[in-house]
Amino acid sequence: MSQDTNEAAVRRFRTLFISDVHLGSKSAKADHLIDFLRYHEAETIVLIGDIVDGWRLKRSWYWPQDANDVVQKLLRKARKGTRIIYIPGNHDEFLRDFPGIHFGGIEVKTNTIHQAADGKRYLVLHGDEFDVVVRHARFLAYLGDWAYDAALGINIVLNVLRRRIGMPYWSFSAWAKHRVKQAVNFIGEFQKVVAEEARRHEVDGVICGHIHHAAIEDMDGITYINSGDWVESCTAIGETLDGEMTLLTWRVLRAETTPTTTPPLLAPPVAQVKLREVEAA
Template sequence: MSNPVSVRTLFVSDIHLGTRDCQAELLARLLRRVRPERLYLVGDIVDLIAMQKRAILPPAQQRLVARLLRLARSGCEIIYIPGNHDAAFRRLSGLKVHRVRIERRMVHETVDGRRLLISHGDEFDTHVRIAPWMLALGDGMHQFVLALNRWCNRGRRLFGMPYWSLAAALKRRSGAARRYVMQFEQAALHQAAREGLDGYVGGHIHNAGFRARDGVLYCNDGDWVEHCTALMENHHGGLQLIDWQGELIEREPPMASAPLPEQVELPMAGRAS
């Protein structure tokens, strides 16, 4: 195998170690292709909520954890920002565990001097109003779709086909999911603007992408359950979304001049994992 490509910073989130849906092998494959100087683990890395019901840590997930710890020992700066599924680790903020630094949130400065707020994103859940019955329905449908996703990709592997996210394809067709994402992005952009920062990086909603409004950049690095994507900063400060093979998905957009829209609260039909 060729030597890994050096990158300045890599952002990954929503790995959900401890669950059947964690795509640990694909993330390990990416980490063999790219070598970051700094790695942000942007929440829901370990799914402590799911592990209360049933803990699953197969060999592929154990190897991924070992690889991350080797990266830390070899000089890669790893910063772990816990999310809502691993919120118990927030009590360790400010500490280092096995050379992994744990923080509640961070401000990252890119090579070209931009300052980006980094958090998991669950703090923006309060901007979304969801009826209890819709919440329960959304959770049930999400688990059903993830189960379909597992079976779909087992079949694809039998025919030598690469990973493909059925769950992501179905989400793209959902108007309610698109409205949820729009409101989440809007809340994150407003928060970065209020703090006088140039942008925001997070995860939480399992929807990778960029948005730019009024000189503020929104970046979501995706997840390693459905989409298998990461956000990468190159040595010139450019930000790119890449997939599990290290292939480019999307570059950051130019800054838009349109002002941020006023925040509104919409009834939504789903929520983030």
């Protein structure tokens, strides 16, 4: 933690769930994640896949200093006693060959069962296992990845212009994705299939990433939680000390605010919900 960080402003959680950072992509908001980690502490941090974007790094190498800074920040937290679990996704699938291995205090797992402070159990996985395109049509997955890159490129140009005229960040790619019927249908089907996998494991809920769509929803008695991403929405899931799951959004760099302001936690009220108790069947 830097000397400039206001200790009173740091929020402490039992667990933080972070996914889809895509380090190695020019669209990764690594600076926002570093800022987020500076003002959020947790006993355990679970990285739910696509932290490193191996697909893009294979096409062309791009590894700026802030990508190094994210890695170093996580390693420092591990050295100071934070338990860090890394569940690889499809973009960093090369790490799936090392389950059970520790890298600098970071433990690699294929998936895990997380027991919250309130006793509820959650299946934690990246989620690409339930994406038919990724599993059975890799060429189409790469093509979709290229189109997504193009939309993120529009985001960058658009938001440079918005910042110059004093307007806040806005995601063109997220706007487009949520208005394309096929994308909306895909998100809905993905949620149903992942919730069914949680039911098969006889747990209370599932925590995943992959589709870059943050959510906390009840799916017929299964709590579906998606941690979102750090290329568009800059979201994470925080488990409080009493087991409450909360959606966190970090849109504005702390460095851009005055020292007297509170950290820019900008999730809308509807997103910061306390999960209601699911009645036993």
